[in-house]
Amino acid sequence: MNNRGRDFIPFHAPDIGEEEIRSVVETLQSGWLTTGLKVKRFEEEFSKYLGCSHAVAVNSCTAALHLALDAVGIQVGDEVIVPTMTFTATAEVVLYFKAKPILVDCEPDTLNIDPLDLERKITAKTKAIIPVHMAGQSCNMDRIMEIARRHKLKVIEDAAHALPSRFNGQMVGTIGDITCFSFYVTKTITTGEGGMATTDNPEWADRMRVMSLHGISKDAWKRYSNEGSWYYEVHFPGYKYNLTDIAAAIGIEQLKKCDRFWTARARIAAAYNEAFAALPEIRTPACIPNSQHAWHLYVIQLETERLRIDRAEFITALKDQGIGTSVHFIPLHLHPYYREAFGYKPEDFPTATRVFERIISLPIYPAMSEKSVQRVIAAVTDVVDKNRR
Numbered sequence: 001m002n003n004r005g006r007d008f009i010p011f012h013a014p015d016i017g018e019e020e021i022r023s024v025v026e027t028l029q030s031g032w033l034t035t036g037l038k039v040k041r042f043e044e045e046f047s048k049y050l051g052c053s054h055a056v057a058v059n060s061c062t063a064a065l066h067l068a069l070d071a072v073g074i075q076v077g078d079e080v081i082v083p084t085m086t087f088t089a090t091a092e093v094v095l096y097f098k099a100k101p102i103l104v105d106c107e108p109d110t111l112n113i114d115p116l117d118l119e120r121k122i123t124a125k126t127k128a129i130i131p132v133h134m135a136g137q138s139c140n141m142d143r144i145m146e147i148a149r150r151h152k153l154k155v156i157e158d159a160a161h162a163l164p165s166r167f168n169g170q171m172v173g174t175i176g177d178i179t180c181f182s183f184y185v186t187k188t189i190t191t192g193e194g195g196m197a198t199t200d201n202p203e204w205a206d207r208m209r210v211m212s213l214h215g216i217s218k219d220a221w222k223r224y225s226n227e228g229s230w231y232y233e234v235h236f237p238g239y240k241y242n243l244t245d246i247a248a249a250i251g252i253e254q255l256k257k258c259d260r261f262w263t264a265r266a267r268i269a270a271a272y273n274e275a276f277a278a279l280p281e282i283r284t285p286a287c288i289p290n291s292q293h294a295w296h297l298y299v300i301q302l303e304t305e306r307l308r309i310d311r312a313e314f315i316t317a318l319k320d321q322g323i324g325t326s327v328h329f330i331p332l333h334l335h336p337y338y339r340e341a342f343g344y345k346p347e348d349f350p351t352a353t354r355v356f357e358r359i360i361s362l363p364i365y366p367a368m369s370e371k372s373v374q375r376v377i378a379a380v381t382d383v384v385d386k387n388r389r
């Protein structure tokens, strides 16, 4: 069977309803388009949803990570520990400070940062750890917080995938020193582009808020409203990372649907888990006990020893059947920049190098129909059946 005459199932499609459209139109009609009351409301509702003290809305998770490292005081020459199994944003923000991202290998099952390798990489220069909750499966935050406290390191969680995720019953976003979320279009809730930094520390929240808008004194947006005046002061050389009210208007509505979206994704994950349990060629995602996987991604690992085709050929075969997929991630140490700048070699991160050859992310999003889920299952099963060793 090939793709001809069949609808293509994309790797991802956002779920935007009438509520988001109405909310954006209302915002456009209000005449207030940039950062204002909608952003404030989005922040309040986000912090209430997670149960944290402060939420600072910005225009990407990358911006949130940058502001978080600034808030905890990262300086030139510091070292910050980052998993190699992540998107480049997690490490590039460290480079903004002329600090050094120190890459760490991953666990073979969860693909999360390996706590043993993490601890080995700590030096006198290490100032912070950025754990990434891969695919929405929380890292073992007990281990990571314990290591961080023992070595006096700050923990900035990259939770771009982890809304809503829990570790030992505790919401991700309320555990580390600062947590950063993404509302990029493929994420579990979206504002097109957007991000949020959460923390219980009021000083860091203030610093991130000020630095997100040119280093101008707090509540700068008020200067254009009835409450404000023409006067403002620049206290630091800041950045232009503020979220617009147009984006927040989408975010407020998406957040209301966050739990419903999660239920839909969890149902798809359960259907995949059940179907692929019958295929020894497919390793389904590991779930750690007492945690809630956000199921932002559903990452399978191919048991390539049992197949006659490699991962790239498997992806092509799925594409031929009308199934879009992706790979999360090409580990950082395999990219030219990180290889050349830091001299990393594939064998420096044996687990990440090995699992990279095996991983495929399958479609998982609330707008997927039951028929589409069954088509993905049938296609994966068919490709395995035809290429079994």
Ligand SMILES: Cc1ncc(COP(=O)(O)O)c(C=O)c1O
Pocket: 059, 060, 061, 062, 063, 086, 087, 089, 090, 132, 158, 160, 161, 181, 182, 183, 184, 194, 195
């Ligand atoms: C793990 C991880 N961190 C950070 C980011 C950056 O998010 P944003 O696009 O909102 O800056 C991404 C985006 O894909 C990601 O996957």
